[in-house]
Amino acid sequence: MPIRFEDRTARFEGACTVEEAIPLAEWLGAxxxxxLxxxxxxxLHTALLQVLLTAGRPIAVPPEDAFLKGWVMPVLGKR
Structure with missing residues (x-):
């Protein structure tokens, strides 16, 4: 699974797909x-981006990926 839930940390690894959206939303709610x-x-599938935007939680470790760092993180930082 591209997102591993460990205690209070969700670790996103590789290409994270739409299948992780509901488990992520449930985990963030609990x-x-x-x-993060x-x-x-x-x-990062756009469904996951929507979950992250709705949750409004800070990103503890930003992505190393150039596209995510340059295009997605600025959006997540403007909550």
Whole structure:
């Protein structure tokens, strides 16, 4: 699974697909002070982006991927 849920941290790895949107939304709703680690993420489905935007949680570890860093992180930072 491209998103691993560990305690209070969700680690995004590789290409994260639409199938992870509902588990991510449920996890974010259940975990206080969730930590989001996008460091190893190489692709983020728009459904996941919508979940992250709605949740309004800060990104603890930004992605290394150039596209995500340059185009997605500025959007996530403007919540």
């Amino acid at each position: 975990v206080d002070d969730a930590r 680690d996008l460091g190893a993420c190489t692709g």
